[in-house]
Amino acid sequence: MSKDALIYGAALALFLGTVAHVAGQAPSRADRSAPAAPGKAAPRRGGGGGGRGYPEYDQAAVERGQRVFVASCGFCHGANAKGGEGGPDLLRSVVVLDDDEGEKIGPVILNGRLDKGMPKFPMTQEQISDIATFLHQRIKDAALRGTYRILNIVTGDPKAGEAYFNGAGKCNSCHSPTGDLKGIGSKYDPVTLQGKFLMPRGGRGRFGPAEPESDRAAVRVTVTLPSGQSFSGKLDRIDDFNVALTTAGGEYHSFTRRGDVPKVEIHDPLQAHLDMLTKYTNADMHNLTAYLVTLK
């Protein structure tokens, strides 16, 4: 949910809150579809946060639940369920977290917590189930960081970005906006584009898929034997004990390394990108992103 929707929801809650209290009823449920079946999916283990078995919640139930919640509960608990006028944050409530499909939330809604100032709400089982589904969806959204949506990152000054491209960043020593970067702003979304100039090689780690490496970005190596014979090509592997390459002709060669023998010279065409990581300011990064986005 966007920030704007949350603010709108909060205003709506302030308006509807009193009405709902009086009426004791939720909005019409004519659009009700198949009931949600929370808690039935296989546990999701790890991967972007969240070890609890979060099912795929029925989005119609989430929306219905949200409407009932905003109308009946939002005034005290906030339209986003994170606490409001007197009511606690329900997304961090142990009762809610321990609930699966309304079995723990239901009694609190139906009986209230009179000692803490919460009245009874005579809701149906369907309404309780919908509210529970809404709350669990919100908790899932917080817990699964792999699903977090990155907001607008195009905040920089494209003109300053262009100046950086041609100036301090020295991007123009290898790249051209009318050559290799032509149309790059249309090819990638801004987050991907930013990742491409920070580190063009591979995926972006941590939840990002790895991409095959282009030949242009491949690391080159020259291995020179004590005899003087030398082999050059694309680096396949290097560690302290082995270096392996594939020549332009497609031949694979592997060599045992013993200290400095054989001589190994590595050329990484992306070295300049690595070197820049210690030089960018936030403004450089944001301006350059804003500029590259304009290369449609």
Add this chain to the structure above:
Amino acid sequence: MKINRLLLSVLFIAAPAALFGQALDPALLLQPPTSAWPTYNGDYSGRRFSPLTQINQSNVKHLTLAWVYRAAAGMTGGAIVGGEGPEPGPGGGVAAGPFGGTTIKATPLMVNGILYFSTPDNAWAVDARSGRELWHYFWKTRGGIHIGNRGMGMYGNWLFFETPDNYLVSLDARTGKERWHVEIADVKQEYFSTPAPIIVGNHVIVGTGGDSLDVPGFLEAHDPETGAIQWKWWTEPLKKGDPGSETWPDEYSMRHGGGMTWIPGTYDPELHLYYIGTGNPNPVETGRGREGDNLWTCSIVALNVDTGKLVWYYQVSPHDTHDWDAAETPVLIDGEFNGRPRKLLAQASRNGYFFLLDRTNGEHLVTAPLIETLNWSKGLNAKGQPIGDPEKESTVDGVLVSPASGGATNWPPPSFDPETGLFYVNTSESFSVFYLTDTDPHPEGYAAAERSAGSYGNTLRAIDYKTGKTVWKHHYPNMAGFGGMSGMLTTAGKLLFTGDNAQHLLAYDPADGKILWHAGLTANVSNGPITYMLDGQQYLVVGAGDSLYAFTLEP
């Protein structure tokens, strides 16, 4: 006087223990490991230094493979089955997904010829001479993040380990049969537990983890016979007015402030203090809603081991906003500092700094950067704490930070060699962009998305504990390999054992970093290597992926 009393109590306890074939003699916990590896770090100090010398610089080239044990996790045919969860589905309970398969991150225990180790939901006993499986225990899980398990603790004949769904499980070491299990945290609040329990006296000390839903961290001690809780220490103050509460805006933030206890701590028997590093505050990657230093998150703390009461603390990352736990092993060093012998404590911390403290009182002695790429701090304050640069706190449009949230170092255990005076750790010189995704005044969970922005690779470092300066380093040539996640072992044979990021186990000269021996395995070394003597023969055992490898010298 104090030591005499300690020795007496040890002798008293040791006598009956010696009657059993497999039971752990608790006296072994108080001496450097030789004929056993009886606790996570080999002994209480966290040094991971063995006095053994049979394998040494002159013969390490002749190390030979003694055996390989490949762990088959899940509900295998012969497994002893326990647990509160449902029957596992296809795959027999071996987790799929990013943390799937079996990776041995545990440091095995070796007691009376038997190795004991665990992975999430699984525990094994393996003959330390032959690599033959004696039993396998499988725990049916209710969930929880299955990212790793650091191993087991042992008391007499009893074994203890923690599960991803937050149970402390006790097994009979002789049979693998379960004695009892107790729940220590709520999996539905996204707690998950990975630490190896540490046994001190009759305390089974356990911690937990979980960053996804803003829950408070704690450390607790349990009775080894019954599982009953003895004490519980919360990593945050519980209410306004309590010590430390001045570092939080309100009770709401401190009750949801994180600070997990997910790496086993260390112990000084003379001071009677248990040391542990605490995890990052929550929400994880923004400081909004929790203005202040956020005690006692990202801190090294000393607790009275009998009461769990806080004796002193030192916060290595005030108000952390990058997921940089200070949970890394607090290594206890007895050494000279400024011309006199001191009881010291060193930590290579995830935030990219090395710290040296006086462990009697927490006095700060040294702070030094671990990695060259570190870019998030504006220097140190008068207490030696890094001053966070506000320009490096996550924003909607992103900030470029080194190290990445995984840190300059992480859980893999470091080692301190008293003969070289050097502290050994693998580091990562990584960058990430942190994008704020939750702009609410009370953000939740991580509150930011992270995207890797590249890395300068991984480096093995030997650090002078007196200055924090890197004396020698070895940069791994393999830039493609994510890694640097291997633990360390040093021995009096003048050897340093660890793994690189290209599936090798290596022996270095700890004085200068010269490579003396290596062996290619089928995965990167995934735990801290151990060593022990059996029948007059020294073994080196290391976990790599789903297998344990044992090396020895031909007699």
